[in-house]
Structures are given as C-alpha cells and as structure tokens.
Amino acid sequence: MRVADEGGLAFVGVQDHPYQHHFFDTWSLIPTLLAETKRISFFTDVASLPLRPPAVMAKAAASLDVLSGGRFELGLGGGARPELIANFGGPRRTPGETVEAIDEAIDVIRLLWSDERSVSFEGKHYRLSDARPGPHPAHPISIWVGAFKPRMIRLVGRKADGWLPSLGVLTREEMRAGNQQIDEAADKAGRDPRSVRRLLNVQGLIGDTSPARSELPVGYLAGEPLAGPAGWWLETIAGFVQDGFDTIVFWPVDPSPGQVELLISEIVPQLPGS
Amino acid sequence: MTDYGHELEFGYFLVPEASDPSGVLETARLADRLGYDLLAVQDHPYQPAHLDALALLGAILAQTERIRVFQDVGNLPLRPPAAFAKAAATLDLLSGGRFEAGLGAGGFLDSAQAMGASARTPGQSLEALEEAIVIIRAWWTTAGVLRFHGRHYVLEGARPGPKPAHPIGIWLGAAKPRALALTGRKADGWAAPLMNYLPPAQAAAAQRVIDAAASAAGRDPREIRRIYNVPGAFTANPSAPASDTDQAIIGPPEHWAAVLTHLALDLGFGTFILLGPPNHDLLRTFIVDVAPDVRERVAAGRAHAEPVAATADHSSQ
Numbered sequence: 236m237r238v239a240d241e242g243g244l245a246f247v248g249v250q251d252h253p254y255q256h257h258f259f260d261t262w263s264l265i266p267t268l269l270a271e272t273k274r275i276s277f278f279t280d281v282a283s284l285p286l287r288p289p290a291v292m293a294k295a296a297a298s299l300d301v302l303s304g305g306r307f308e309l310g311l312g313g314g315a316r317p318e319l320i321a322n323f324g325g326p327r328r329t330p331g332e333t334v335e336a337i338d339e340a341i342d343v344i345r346l347l348w349s350d351e352r353s354v355s356f357e358g359k360h361y362r363l364s365d366a367r368p369g370p371h372p373a374h375p376i377s378i379w380v381g382a383f384k385p386r387m388i389r390l391v392g393r394k395a396d397g398w399l400p401s402l403g404v405l406t407r408e409e410m411r412a413g414n415q416q417i418d419e420a421a422d423k424a425g426r427d428p429r430s431v432r433r434l435l436n437v438q439g440l441i442g443d444t445s446p447a448r449s450e451l452p453v454g455y456l457a458g459e460p461l462a463g464p465a466g467w468w469l470e471t472i473a474g475f476v477q478d479g480f481d482t483i484v485f486w487p488v489d490p491s492p493g494q495v496e497l498l499i500s501e502i503v504p505q506l507p508g509s
Numbered sequence: 510m511t512d513y514g515h516e517l518e519f520g521y522f523l524v525p526e527a528s529d530p531s532g533v534l535e536t537a538r539l540a541d542r543l544g545y546d547l548l549a550v551q552d553h554p555y556q557p558a559h560l561d562a563l564a565l566l567g568a569i570l571a572q573t574e575r576i577r578v579f580q581d582v583g584n585l586p587l588r589p590p591a592a593f594a595k596a597a598a599t600l601d602l603l604s605g606g607r608f609e610a611g612l613g614a615g616g617f618l619d620s621a622q623a624m625g626a627s628a629r630t631p632g633q634s635l636e637a638l639e640e641a642i643v644i645i646r647a648w649w650t651t652a653g654v655l656r657f658h659g660r661h662y663v664l665e666g667a668r669p670g671p672k673p674a675h676p677i678g679i680w681l682g683a684a685k686p687r688a689l690a691l692t693g694r695k696a697d698g699w700a701a702p703l704m705n706y707l708p709p710a711q712a713a714a715a716q717r718v719i720d721a722a723a724s725a726a727g728r729d730p731r732e733i734r735r736i737y738n739v740p741g742a743f744t745a746n747p748s749a750p751a752s753d754t755d756q757a758i759i760g761p762p763e764h765w766a767a768v769l770t771h772l773a774l775d776l777g778f779g780t781f782i783l784l785g786p787p788n789h790d791l792l793r794t795f796i797v798d799v800a801p802d803v804r805e806r807v808a809a810g811r812a813h814a815e816p817v818a819a820t821a822d823h824s825s826q
Contacts, residue, residue, distance in 0.1 A: 260598070262564070266564055299561075322665045
C-alpha cells in the first residue's frame with residue numbers, strides 16, 4: 236500500500252465483506268490507510284449497502300474525504316448472497332429489490348453531500364425526513380457501482396459515476412455488452428456516456444510463468460486469476476481498454492509488495508498515455 | 510457515599526468539528542503527547558457540522574501512540590450492532606487495544622429517524638440497546654457461528670471476527686432510570702451525561718439506581734466504571750465554593766483537584782472527561798497540574814478509608 240502510494244498509482248480498492256470473519260472492517264481500515272499515505276486515493280470495492288444505513292455511509296465517506304484532503308471514492312454494491320447478508324442481520328432482498336435499494340441509496344447519499352439545508356426522500360427502502368446534509372466532501376466523491384446483471388448495469392448508465400465489475404465474474408463478452416448497455420442507458424438518460432468511468436477489478440499475478448492454480452490463495456472473484464509476464468499484461472490491458480475500460484484495479488493474488496512494485500515499474504510506464 | 514476504587518483516568522472531549530479537520534487531529538495528537546488516557550468523541554451523525562465519529566476515531570488512532578478513544582456515546586439507531594462490533598474490533602486491533610465502546614440508545618430519536626433509523630419509542634430503543642449489547646459482546650467472544658433472534662435485531666448465523674486486541678468495555682450513556690438500570694445490569698461503564706445536565710447531586714442519585722440494578726443482577730457495582738463529562742474553566746479564584754449543584758468546575762487548579770477528588774471518593778467517578786475549547790493551555794493545565802494532584806489526593810483518601818471499609822465488611826458478617 237505504501238509502495239502503491241509512493242509509486243504513483245491512483246487508487247487502492249478495499250473489498251467489503253463484513254461477514255468474512257478474518258477480514259477487518261473496511262470502513263475502519265481505510266482511515267488508517269489514509270493516515271499512512273499521502274497521495275493515493277482509496278475506495279470501497281465495493282461497500283455492502285444492506286449492512287449499513289446509506290445516510291451514515293454518506294457521512295462516513297464525506298468525513299474520510301475531508302480528513303484526507305479529498306482522497307476517498309465510494310464503490311457501492313447491493314451485497315453478496317442474500318443469506319450472507321441475513322446472517323449478519325441485514326435485510327433479505329430479491330435481485331429486483333437490490334437494484335431498487337442501490338438506486339435509492341445513490342439519491343440518499345448524493346442528497347446528504349448536497350448544499351441543501353435540509354433534505355427529504357421517500358423511497359421503498361430508505362427514507363430521509365428533513366435530514367441535514369453535512370459535512371460536505373472535500374471533492375466531488377464518485378459513486379462507482381459493482382454491477383453484474385443488466386438491470387443494475389442500466390442503473391449505472393442512468394445515474395452512477397462509474398461501473399466497477401470484476402473480471403471472472405463476467406466473461407469478456409458480457410463486459411463488452413455491459414459497456415454498451417451503459418452507453419445506451421446514459422444516452423437515454425441524457426448523459427454523456429463518457430462521464431461514466433469504467434473500472435475493472437482484475438485478479439492476477441505478474442511473473443514469468445503461471446503458477447499452478449492450487450498454489451494460489453482463494454480470492455473472492457470467481458474466475459481464474461490471470462497470470463503472465465509484463466508484456467503479456469500490457470497486451471491484456473490493451474484489450475480491456477478496447478472493450479471500454481479506463482481504470483484497471485489490479486488485485487495481486489500474491490499480497491507481497493513485490494507485485495505492486497512490478498506493476499509500477501514494468502507495466503504502468505509502458506501503457507499508452509503514460 | 511461511594512468509592513468503587515477504580516484507577517483514575519483523565520480524558521478530553523474532542524468536538525468532531527468538520528470545518529477544521531486538521532485542527533481536530535492536531536488536538537488529538539496534543540492530548541496524546543500530554544499524556545491523556547482517553548479521547549471522547551460525541552456521535553451525532555445527524556449533526557451536519559460534525560465529522561463521522563468512527564471515521565474520525567480511525568484517523569486519530571492512526572496518528573497517536575498511547576491514548577485510548579471512545580464514542581461519547583455511539584448512536585445505536587444509526588449503527589447496526591454487528592457492523593459496529595466489527596468496526597470496534599478492527600479499530601482495537603489496528604491500534605493495539607486502544608478502542609472502547611461508548612454506546613447509547615440515541616438521545617435524539619427524531620434526528621436519527623430523519624437520517625433513516627427505524628422509528629422506536631424510548632422504551633423500544635432501550636430494548637434494542639440491550640439486544641445490541643448481547644450481540645456486540647457475543648461478536649467479540651464467540652468462536653463459532655452467532656445466531657440471535659431479538660425483537661429488534663436478528664442474526665441468522667454470522668461468523669464473528671476479527672477478535673479485538675483487548676477486552677473492549679461497553680460504556681453506556683444513560684440518564685433516565687430504565688437506562689441506568691440497564692447500565693447496572695449489563696454495562697462495563699456508565700458514561701454519565703455532561704455535568705451541566707446532571708450535576709453531582711443528581712449523579713449520586715443515578716449511581717444508586719445503577720448500583721441497585723447491578724446488585725439485583727448479582728453483579729458487584731464496582732464492575733462498572735463511572736465516567737463524568739466535566740465542563741469548566743481555569744480562573745485565578747473559584748467563582749463560588751464548590752457545591753453538588755454546580756454545573757461546571759470554575760477555579761484554579763487546586764479548586765479543580767479538590768472537586769474532582771470529591772467526585773471520585775464520594776460519588777464514585779473514576780474517569781473525568783474535560784470539556785472545553787481545544788487550546789494548549791487548557792489541555793495542559795488539566796493533565797499536568799490537576800490530574801496528578803487528584804491522583805495523589807484520591808490515593809491518600811483511599812488509604813485513609815481502607816480501615817473503615819474493613820470494619821464495615823467485618824460488621825456485616
């Protein structure tokens with residue numbers, strides 16, 4: 236993480252699975268990481284909406300942004316499998332309700348970041364009645380949604396600031412289709428599709444040879460991690476860019492700083508535009 | 510009158526002023542350097558001028574070495590208990606055991622509801638708080654799967670973790686009889702209302718409610734730490750002789766020391782949280798001039814009182 240900060244990377248994503256007993260609480264970990272870095276931004280990758288009230292999430296996000304001088308972005312998702320959410324005390328929602336809840340939460344969160352003196356919202360899942368927004372974030376915090384199915388993907392095009400899927404959960408064809416659906420939904424909503432950032436979580440390993448699968452730690456992305464030498468990664472990233480992505484979030488399957496160093500020294504400087 | 514024999518602790522009530530984040534963090538570092546035991550941060554998520562208390566405490570813990578922190582007190586209606594327990598354990602682990610859990614049923618239920626909290630009557634809020642205490646404690650100690658079926662909270666089978674670095678105390682903010690009784694039954698500490706809301710005479714009455722509830726539940730009242738939030742100022746002379754109806758402490762350091770000693774030995778308070786503007790002189794005077802004096806006076810008072818306590822024990826046999 237310090238290597239990433241000093242090496243000039245733009246973002247660090249921190250996954251949020253509170254029901255994973257060996258994980259830290261993401262919202263408590265990020266302030267520590269912000270305090271120990273200077274330039275890099277952090278985002279929740281992605282925050283589990285059903286487990287925390289969105290108004291408090293908005294307040295926490297704005298506070299982290301204020302405390303860090305504008306280095307926080309909000310990745311937001313509808314939560315993992317319904318039974319995991321219910322185990323933890325969250326509401327059991329159908330896929331349709333999950334989309335509705337994210338839709339409402341985006342409104343609630345933006346209202347609480349707004350300049351209004353008092354805001355109200357009457358949704359099916361969330362309500363505000365004369366809540367007072369504040370503090371205001373230090374910079375316009377983006378809301379990037381972890382979306383995998385068409386309805387949620389269209390919601391991204393309609394109102395989110397970014398799309399944040401993971402490679403492996405979606406096939407390459409689905410990713411291309413997703414970007415197209417976002418463009419269409421954005422157009423339909425009168426937005427410029429280019430205003431929607433396209434991020435991609437890519438789990439992988441930079442090295443000369445691909446390790447055997449059994450040697451890899453178990454990740455939370457369903458697919459096989461990508462593995463290959465730097466040149467192979469450059470081609471692969473160029474492919475993702477062709478598919479419409481502009482931000483690659485590299486999840487090293489080997490958590491040692493060496494992988495981040497390789498990313499900074501071997502890959503980032505070779506990318507077009509750098 | 511009562512002394513529960515707690516080791517004295519001194520803290521500062523840090524206002525989470527969103528308009529001055531670097532000033533807030535600087536004051537936190539100052540308190541740490543000066544040797545304060547605790548920083549207390551109020552938790553009113555519906556207060557637009559405040560930073561989120563947990564986010565701020567995370568930032569503070571990352572920038573300090575020794576000082577412990579707590580929410581004075583955490584707003585349960587807006588903080589689901591399992592997520593709160595996990596956040597507390599995380600902050601405790603990341604800081605080497607410097608997080609304590611201040612918690613309350615929520616003093617401003619309407620404001621919390623405006624932010625989307627469930628509508629609850631004061632009675633239901635208290636019930637929810639009692640359930641939350643059970644969930645939070647279980648979260649920190651259960652090795653396997655945690656199931657909980659309450660009226661307000663249901664966990665269908667969570668796997669708690671990580672475990673905190675030290676046994677985190679649950680300190681309840683309580684003012685009214687039912688909340689005080691809950692404190693006596695279940696809590697590790699009582700974060701009493703500010704002295705201007707609850708002057709010493711009323712605090713003494715509240716202590717009796719807590720003690721009675723603790724005894725009725727088979728607990729020793731000494732298990733419950735008593736925390737007093739004390740506003741005041743340092744002046745050359747006391748404005749008036751100290752009285753148990755005072756709402757603040759105003760006077761020179763010796764006057765402060767005498768009042769706090771009385772609050773410790775006669776009213777049972779073990780932790781004093783200073784409320785006042787975040788200036789260096791105020792913070793310094795309290796911890797450097799007042800705190801050691803109070804520790805000395807209380808130690809002397811306890812040494813003197815011990816034979817009396819022994820006699821009392823003897824006569825009750």
